[in-house]
Amino acid sequence: MKFPVLNRSPLFSGLDESEIESLLESVNYRVRFYHAGAVAALSGEEILSVMIVISGSIKGEMTDLAGRTIKIEDVNPPQALASAFIFGTGAKYPVNVIANVDSELLIIGKADYLKLMRNDGRILSNYLTVVCNKALFLSGRLRFLSFHTIKGKLAHYLSSLPGAASGRVMIDRTQQELSEFFGVTRPSLARALGEMEKEGLIAVERPEVRLLDPKGLSGLSNV
16 A cells, blocks of 8 residues: 555544555545655645645644744644645635654645545545544643643643543653643743642652642642
């Protein structure tokens, strides 16, 4: 199979390799390579195709009114970029799309993707599922970004990690990655972590964090 990574793509769920390959052969597509740091799409640019990450990693980020860059999400193989927006009226990219590392994108135009949906109902069903899941993700991300303090964001993030109920979580991001995710500077994030330790809310034992005061953390994330 030319693109074996598509076996794991939510857009092609339930299809085997031969079915995916046959469907792709029925439409026009192209593959584009982007060096690390290259811009694949700009915020406000019209969405003309479905773009699926087949290697590397892509990020979506935006700049707020204060000029701070906020990372919305990382998109890794075999996820699609802006899939929830492609068929909207006047659909445009809501964020800047930038390669984290050298990456390749499989690009299928709107008309050809519609053809895939008509050729196999599973493609349509998968697309609807992806759109619904994306809507849930974005609503959660908006709620997260609405927290006014870094401590509130940290409390919400830590409480949402696997193992939070047991009082121990593993952070799978560096401080730099977390600061980008939160839309704050690294020193500000480090200062907030230090303050939360002094207040007895958490204990940082890298890469593990113990949640010492779940009630106090809940109070921060509900502000």
